[in-house]
Amino acid sequence: MTERDDDLLKHFFEEHKQELTDNGFSAQVMKKLPRSPIQTYNRLWTFFCCMVGLAFILFTRGWELAIQVARNAGVLFFDALLGVNLSGFTPLVLFGGMLTIIGVTIYNLSLLKD
Secondary structure, three states: OOOOHHHHHHHHHHHOOOOOOOOHHHHHHHHOOOOHHHHHHHHHHHHHHHHHHHHHHHOOHHHHHHHHHHHHHHHHHHHHHHHHOOOOOOOOOHHHHHHHHHHHHHHHHHHHHH
């Protein structure tokens, strides 16, 4: 198929698009489907592993290590941020860079809405 054919197909389907109201029908169907025992075992296994991990953290006082790691990461981040030397850039270049970053962010966010 050519690109023209693709465009014609897209145009045809856009014109003949039909919207059907769901009114919660799909949710009701999903609730009435039989549950697989594998899905139940999967949830139980996940819950069990989470409880074992939580018990491990509590018994080994892992929260102290997590706090220490977070504190060190924060210090390293701010040290790196303060160590950036921007003296070689004019304010116009910095402003242009900031505008570029903001523009790309807005463009990417607008793509997410589509």
